[in-house]
Amino acid sequence: MQIGDISRLLGISTRVIRHYEIAGLLQPSRCENGYRRFSRADLQRIEWIRDLIAAGFSTREIARLATCLEDGPGDGSNACSVALHDKLTQIDQALAVLKARRRVVADRLAVLPATTAHAPTTDQPPARRPRRA
Numbered sequence: 671m672q673i674g675d676i677s678r679l680l681g682i683s684t685r686v687i688r689h690y691e692i693a694g695l696l697q698p699s700r701c702e703n704g705y706r707r708f709s710r711a712d713l714q715r716i717e718w719i720r721d722l723i724a725a726g727f728s729t730r731e732i733a734r735l736a737t738c739l740e741d742g743p744g745d746g747s748n749a750c751s752v753a754l755h756d757k758l759t760q761i762d763q764a765l766a767v768l769k770a771r772r773r774v775v776a777d778r779l780a781v782l783p784a785t786t787a788h789a790p791t792t793d794q795p796p797a798r799r800p801r802r803a
Contacts (some may be wrong), residue, residue, distance in 0.1 A: 671708045673698075679718060687716065693729040695719050715740075726757060 677684045690696040692707075696715060698706040708716075722732050731753070738750035 673706050676716060678715060687728050690719055694733055695729060726761060
């Protein structure tokens with residue numbers, strides 16, 4: 671498969687795939703004309719990289735997990751397991767911080783006068799006011 675095929679198949683841009691290669695996360699073979707040739711293993715590796723990035727890993731962190739990428743997500747190596755557990759702990763800590771911040775804001779909102787009770791409490795940004803001419 672060539673880069674365009676991979677891009678369409680996975681729904682990611684060719685630029686992202688090239689970025690993975692530049693970051694050292696991917697080393698596709700090359701044809702005589704210089705075109706990249708991606709194997710099934712490369713496809714699985716790109717999916718694994720994409721999943722790790724979506725989970726909050728940086729390309730630098732992923733590069734340190736090279737053995738996981740080579741063996742795929744089912745790899746049972748200790749280094750991969752530790753890295754994934756560490757990331758999960760970081761995510762849990764970030765969630766706890768955000769929940770605490772939300773509680774503070776909700777508590778402050780609860781004591782505001784009733785005239786401001788119509789203020790949005792969802793994740794939606796407040797409506798923009800029209801500009802004066």
